[in-house]
Amino acid sequence: MMSSQKFKILMVAVALVALAYIVPHSSSFVVLLATRALVFAILAMSLDILLGFTGLPSLGQAAYFGVGAYLTAILATKFHVGLGWDFWLVVIYGMLIGAALAALFGLFAIRATGVYFLMITLALGQCVWGLAYRWNSLTGGDNGISVTARPTFGLDLTNERTFFFLVFGFFLFTLISLYVLVQSPFGRSLAGIRERELRMQILGYNTWLHKYIAFVIAGAFGGLSGVLWAHTNGLVSPETVVLTTSVDALLMVVLGGAGTLVGGVIGSVIVFGLREYLSTLVPWWQYVLGGVYVLTILYLPTGLMGIPARIRQARGSSDKSTKSATPEKLVPTPS
Amino acid sequence: MTGTLRRRLLSMLLGGIVLGLGMNASARAEELRIGFIAPMTGIFAQIGKDMVNGFQMYLDEHKGKLGGADVKFVVEDNQGKGDAAVTKAKKLVLSDKAQMFIGGLLASTGYALAPVSNEEKTLYIPSIPAADDLTQRQISKYPYVFRTTWTSSQPHHPLGKWACEQGHKKIVTIAADYAFGYEVVGGFQKAFEDCGGKIIQKLWPRLGEKDFGPYIPQIKSDADAVFSLMVGPMALQFPKQLRQSGFKKPILGGGTSYDEFILPFMGDFAIGDVSALQYSAAIQTPKNEAFVKTYRANYGKVPSYYSEANYTTAQLIDEAMKKSGGKYPGAEKFIAIMSNIKLDAVRGPVHFEDRNPVQNIYIKKVEKKKMFGYPKAELWNVVIKTYPNVSQYWTYGKEKFLKQPVYDKNYPPCKYCE
Numbered sequence: 001m002m003s004s005q006k007f008k009i010l011m012v013a014v015a016l017v018a019l020a021y022i023v024p025h026s027s028s029f030v031v032l033l034a035t036r037a038l039v040f041a042i043l044a045m046s047l048d049i050l051l052g053f054t055g056l057p058s059l060g061q062a063a064y065f066g067v068g069a070y071l072t073a074i075l076a077t078k079f080h081v082g083l084g085w086d087f088w089l090v091v092i093y094g095m096l097i098g099a100a101l102a103a104l105f106g107l108f109a110i111r112a113t114g115v116y117f118l119m120i121t122l123a124l125g126q127c128v129w130g131l132a133y134r135w136n137s138l139t140g141g142d143n144g145i146s147v148t149a150r151p152t153f154g155l156d157l158t159n160e161r162t163f164f165f166l167v168f169g170f171f172l173f174t175l176i177s178l179y180v181l182v183q184s185p186f187g188r189s190l191a192g193i194r195e196r197e198l199r200m201q202i203l204g205y206n207t208w209l210h211k212y213i214a215f216v217i218a219g220a221f222g223g224l225s226g227v228l229w230a231h232t233n234g235l236v237s238p239e240t241v242v243l244t245t246s247v248d249a250l251l252m253v254v255l256g257g258a259g260t261l262v263g264g265v266i267g268s269v270i271v272f273g274l275r276e277y278l279s280t281l282v283p284w285w286q287y288v289l290g291g292v293y294v295l296t297i298l299y300l301p302t303g304l305m306g307i308p309a310r311i312r313q314a315r316g317s318s319d320k321s322t323k324s325a326t327p328e329k330l331v332p333t334p335s
Numbered sequence: 336m337t338g339t340l341r342r343r344l345l346s347m348l349l350g351g352i353v354l355g356l357g358m359n360a361s362a363r364a365e366e367l368r369i370g371f372i373a374p375m376t377g378i379f380a381q382i383g384k385d386m387v388n389g390f391q392m393y394l395d396e397h398k399g400k401l402g403g404a405d406v407k408f409v410v411e412d413n414q415g416k417g418d419a420a421v422t423k424a425k426k427l428v429l430s431d432k433a434q435m436f437i438g439g440l441l442a443s444t445g446y447a448l449a450p451v452s453n454e455e456k457t458l459y460i461p462s463i464p465a466a467d468d469l470t471q472r473q474i475s476k477y478p479y480v481f482r483t484t485w486t487s488s489q490p491h492h493p494l495g496k497w498a499c500e501q502g503h504k505k506i507v508t509i510a511a512d513y514a515f516g517y518e519v520v521g522g523f524q525k526a527f528e529d530c531g532g533k534i535i536q537k538l539w540p541r542l543g544e545k546d547f548g549p550y551i552p553q554i555k556s557d558a559d560a561v562f563s564l565m566v567g568p569m570a571l572q573f574p575k576q577l578r579q580s581g582f583k584k585p586i587l588g589g590g591t592s593y594d595e596f597i598l599p600f601m602g603d604f605a606i607g608d609v610s611a612l613q614y615s616a617a618i619q620t621p622k623n624e625a626f627v628k629t630y631r632a633n634y635g636k637v638p639s640y641y642s643e644a645n646y647t648t649a650q651l652i653d654e655a656m657k658k659s660g661g662k663y664p665g666a667e668k669f670i671a672i673m674s675n676i677k678l679d680a681v682r683g684p685v686h687f688e689d690r691n692p693v694q695n696i697y698i699k700k701v702e703k704k705k706m707f708g709y710p711k712a713e714l715w716n717v718v719i720k721t722y723p724n725v726s727q728y729w730t731y732g733k734e735k736f737l738k739q740p741v742y743d744k745n746y747p748p749c750k751y752c753e
Contacts, residue, residue, distance in 0.1 A: 029430040036422065134512075136744060142513035142542070143446045143466060144417065148453065148476075158454070234454070235447045237417050276422050279412055280430075286376060 012262055020168055024161045035164045037272040038171045039228045044252040044264030045178055046221035051250070052259030053182050054214045055194030057118050060105065060125030061249045064098035064219040066132060066241030068226020071097050073145040073236040074138065087151035091170075091227055098223020099216050101128075106215040110208060113197075125246055133238040144237025147230050157231070167228055171265075174221055178261055181217065190214055194259075255296050257303025266304055367404040367656065367663055370427030370436035372420050372448070375412035378567070379440055382596060382641055383412070386438060386463065388634050389642030393649035396629075401649065402656020404663070409433065415440060417447030424448055428455045434663050435460060437648060442466035442487065442515045452479035458666040462648045463641060465489075467518050468741050470691040470727060479666050481673055481690045483651055484644040485613050487515050488522025488742055490590050492729035493696045493722040494611035495526030498587055503527075503559045505535045505751075509550060509573070510564035510589070512539035512744075519564045519589040521742020524749075526729065533751040539744070544569055547576045554582075564589035570597045578604045585609065593701060596639035598714050605701045605714060613692070613725075614640040614682040615699045617706055617715040624707050626681045637713075647680045654678065688726050689733075696725040 023034045043065050050056040071094055075081040082090035109120045132139045139145065150157040157163045181187050192200045193207050200207050230236050239245075249264075252271050256263030274292065278285040300306055371390060373383035387410055399406055409431050413420035420439055427433040428451075435458035439448050445464025452459035459480050461469060465487040469480055498506065506527065510516035516539070524534045536555050540547065545568060554561060563586060565573050570592050577586065590612035593605065616627050616637045626646070630638040638646075655672045656663070663669065670690065678685040683695040699716035706715050728736040740746050 027430060029426050032422070032425050032429070136514075140514075142441075142515075143443045146446055146450045148450045233418055233421055234450050235417055235421060237443055237447070239416050239418055239443075276419075276426075280423070280426055283375060283412070 016172070020165075023164060028160055031160045031164050033272055033276050034269075035160065035167050035232055036276070037269045038164075038167050038265075039225050039232050040249065040252065040272065041265040041268040042171055042174045042225035042228070043222055043249050044256070044268050045174055045261050046218045046225065047249045048253050048258060048261055048264045049178060049181070049190075049214055049218045049221075051253050052257075052261075052263070053187060053194065054190045054211055056113070056211065056215070057250070058109075058121040058215075058218070059118050059243070059246050059250060060109075060121030060123075060128075061218070061222050062241050062243070062245035063105070063125040063128040064101055064222025065226040065229065065245060065249075066128050066236075067097050067101050068094040068223035069230040069236045069240050070132065070139060070145070070226075071223075072227045072230035073147045076147050076149065076230070077145055083149055083151045085153045087153060091224065094223040094227035095220040096223070098226065099220035102216045102219020102222070103212075105219075106212045110211050110215060122243065122246070125241070126243065129238055129241045129243070132241050139238075142238060144235055144239070147234050147236065150231050163232070167232065170224065170228060174224065175261065175265075178221070182261065186210070186213075251293060253303075255293065255303055257305030260303070260305040263303050263305040270304075365404050365661060366407055367401055367652075368407045368431060368433045369409070369652070370424065370431060370433035371408060371410045372413050372423050372427070372436060372438040372444075373410065374415035374440055375410070377414040377416075379415040382440055382567075382639075383415075385596060385639050385641040386440070386645050388630070389638065389645035390437070390649045392630060392633060392642075393646045393653070397653065401653040402659070403661030404656055407431075413439065413444065415444075417441070417444045420444045420447050421451055424451045424459075425455070428457050434458070435652075435666070435669075437462050437645070439464045442518075445469055449473075449477040449480050453477060456666060458669055460648055462644045465518075466514065467727070470689055472737060472741060474689055479670070481670050483648045483692060484640075485590075486691060486727045487518035488525075489691075489725060489727050489729075490611040490613055490696045491519050491522035492526040493725055494587065494589075494609075494698060495523040495528075495532070496530055497609075497611070497698050497720060497722075498523075498560065498562070499527050499530035499532045503532060503585075505533050505555075505558050506560050506562050506587075507536040507538065507554050507558040508534055508562045508564075509538040509540065509547075509554070510562075511542045511544075511566050511569060513542045515566070516542075516564050517744050518742045520562070521747060522729075523562055523587075523589070524747050525742070528747065528750075534749055535751050535753075537749055537752065540569075542566065542569075545572045547573055551577055551580045551582070558584065560585040560587055562587045562589075563592050565592045567591075567597070571600055574608060575602065575604050590640070593699070593716060594640050595637050595716065596641060598701070598716065599637065601701070601714060603703065603714075606703055608701045609698060609719070610701075610716070611696055611698050612640055612716075613694050613696055614643045615697050615716040615718055616643075617699070617717050618682070618697065619718070620683070622679070623681050627707055643681050647678070647682065647685070650680060651676060651678055683721075684723075691727045693724055693726040696722045698722070 023031055047061045050058045072090055075090055076083055105124045109117060112120050155162050189205055189210055193210055197207050252267030253264045256267030274285060274289045373386045374380055375383045394406060411423035411427060413423050424436050427436050437460040439445050439461055440463050442464050445461040445466045448459055449469055460483055462483050465485050467486045467488055470482050508520045510520045538550050540550055563573055574586055586608045588608055588610035593610040595616045627638060651673060654676050655669060658672050674687050685692045685694045697718045698720040700719045701714055702717045703712050703714055705712050
C-alpha cells in the first residue's frame with residue numbers, strides 16, 4: 001500500500017518536472033495556456049478538498065476566485081498596492097479574503113448536504129456575481145477592471161515564461177499543502193465524514209466544524225487562484241465570478257477524478273487544451289468537450305485518474321477468468 | 336467542403352502532435368496577417384457571423400488582397416466573453432503572427448482587448464465595441480487602439496437634440512443595466528437636457544430581460560415619450576410589450592434597439608419608432624444600395640451595422656495599405672496613416688479625429704415600404720434627418736467634453752427625477 005502511494009508521488013513528481021521543463025521550451029501560446037491551466041488547477045484542487053475529500057459538491061467556488069481577483073485588481077489599479085514586493089502581501093490578503101468570505105458563506109451552507117448544499121453555494125456565488133456586476137463604482141460593472149501592470153520584484157514578470165514559473169511555484173505550494181492536509185488526521189476525518197457522517201458523529205467528531213474548516217481552507221486557496229488570475233488574464237470582470245467558472249471548476253475535478261487532487265490538474269489541462277487550443281482549429285470543439293464530459297461520467301465515474309485502477313481491475317478479473325477457465329479445460333468433458 | 340474538413344482534421348492531428356512544440360505560421364513577404372475576434376458560438380453567434388461576413392465580403396470583392404498585400408484572415412471565436420477574447424488575441428499575435436487584430440462585440444470585450452494591444456504592441460481595431468473612454472479619457476493609455484465605427488454616446492447626442500427639437504419636454508428612459516446602456520442614455524440625456532428637455536425617470540432592467548411587465552407600469556404617465564436602449568432579444572420584446580400595454584406615445588431608441596440585425600424580426604408594432612446610428616441599410620445612396628444588394632445576395636439578409644462596420648474597416652485597411660505601398664509599416668505608422676484618410680464609406684463620408692470616426696449620424700424612423708426594388712414591403716430604418724460630421728465630442732468641444740466624467744448610471748445626474 002505504502003509503496004504504491006510512493007510510486008504515485010514519484011509519478012506526479014516526474015510529470016511535474018517534465019511540465020516545468022517542456023512548457024518553457026514551447027511556443028509562447030502554449031506557455032500562456034499552461035499558465036492559465038495551472039491557475040485553474042489551483043482552483044480545481046481547492047474545490048476537490050470539498051467535493052472529493054469531504055463530499056460537499058460546491059457550485060460557488062468562483063466566488064472566492066472572484067474576490068481574490070477583484071481584490072488584486074482594485075488594489076493594483078486604485079491604490080497601486082501589490083505591484084512590487086508587496087505582491088506577496090496581496091497574495092496573503094487574497095487568501096484571507098477568500099477564507100473570510102468562505103467563513104461567512106459556510107455559516108449558511110454547511111448545514112445542508114447534497115443537492116441542497118449545491119443550491120445554497122450556487123445562490124451565494126451568484127450574490128458575489130451580482131455585486132461585481134452592479135457595484136459600478138468599485139468593480140467597473142460589466143466592463144470590469146483591466147490590470148495592465150504585473151508586479152515587479154527582481155523578476156521580469158511581463159515575460160510570460162518567468163510568470164509561468166511564478167504560477168508554477170504557487171501551484172506546487174498548493175499541491176503540497178493540500179496533499180499534507182488530506183494526509184493529516186484532519187484530512188482522514190474529512191474522508192470519514194464523506195463516507196458516513198453519522199458514524200463520525202457517533203465517534204465524537206464535531207463534523208460541522210470539520211466541514212466548516214475544510215470550507216474555509218478551500219476558500220483561501222480559491223482566493224489565491226483569483227489573485228494569480230488577475231495578473232494572468234489582465235482583466236477581472238463579472239465573467240470571472242459567473243456561474244460557468246464554478247461549473248468549469250467542478251467539471252475539471254469530476255473529469256480528472258474527485259478525491260485525487262491531481263485529478264483537478266489533469267481536468268484543468270484537458271479543459272483548457274480543448275477549449276482554448278482545439279477551438280482555434282475547428283469550430284465544433286464544443287461537441288468534443290461535451291462528448292468527453294458525457295463519456296467520462298458514463299464510463300469513468302471515478303474520472304481519468306480512475307483509469308489505472310480500472311485497468312488493474314480488468315486485468316485482475318481477466319486473470320481470474322483465465323485461472324478459472326484453465327481447470328475447466330483440464331476436466332475431461334464426458335461425452 | 337470535405338477538402339477543408341480533411342485539412343482541418345489533419346491540422347488538428349498535427350496540432351495535437353506538435354502541441355508541445357507549438358505551431359508557428361511562417362510568414363511570407365507581402366502578406367498581411369489579420370486576426371479577427373468575434374463570437375461564433377454562444378448567444379451572440381449570429382451577430383458574430385454578421386461581423387465576419389462584412390469583412391469577408393470586402394475581401395472577396397478584392398480577391399483576398401488589401402492594398403496589394405495578400406491577406407491571411409484568421410477568425411477566432413471568443414464566445415462573446417472578454418476572458419476568452421484575451422486568450423484568442425494572444426493566440427493570434429503569438430501563434431499566427433497577426434499584425435493586427437480586429438473585432439470583439441461587447442464594450443467589455445473592447446476593454447479586455449485594449450490592454451493586449453499594449454502588451455503586444457499590436458494594432459487593435461475595436462470595430463464594434465463602443466465603450467466611450469477607449470478613445471476619450473483613456474486614449475493615451477491605449478496608443479495602439481484605433482476605432483472605425485462609433486462610441487456609444489456618439490449617435491445619441493444628436494438624437495437627444497432632435498427629440499428636443501420635436502417638442503418633447505419630458506422623457507422617461509429605460510435601458511439595459513450595464514455600461515453601454517449608461518453611456519447611450521448619458522449621451523441622450525446630456526444633449527436633450529442641454530436643449531431644455533427633462534428626463535423625468537430612468538429605469539434599468541437587467542441585460543437580457545425579456546419580461547418588461549414590472550417596468551412598464553412604472554413609466555410615468557406625464558412623459559411625452561420613452562427612450563429605450565435594448566440589446567439583442569430585449570429589443571424585440573420591449574416595444575411589443577409596451578405597445579400591447581396600450582402605450583400610444585412616441586418611442587425613441589438607441590442604435591441597437593432597432594438595428595437591422597433585429598428589425599426583420601420585429602412586427603408592425605415597431606412602425607414609427609425613431610432611433611439613431613451611423614448606419615442604416617435604408618440610406619439612399621448608390622453605394623449603399625449596391626452594398627445592400629450584394630450582401631443580401633451573398634448572405635440572404637439585409638446587412639446590419641455589424642456587417643457595415645467591418646466592411647468599412649476592411650476598406651480603411653485597404654486604403655491605408657495602398658498609401659504605405661502594400662507593406663505593413665508597423666502599428667504606429669499605420670495608425671498615423673489611417674488617421675489622415677478620408678473614407679468614402681458605405682455609411683457616408685468618414686474621417687478621423689482622436690482615433691475615432693467623424694461621420695454622419697442618421698435619425699431613422701421605422702417604416703414598412705418597398706426599397707431598392709425588392710418586391711415585398713418590409714421594415715426599413717428610413718432616414719428622416721442627417722447630422723453631418725458628428726464627432727465623439729458632439730458640439731461641446733473636446734476640452735470641455737473630456738472634463739466631465741464618463742457617462743454613468745448616475746451621470747448626468749437625474750435632476751428632474753423624483
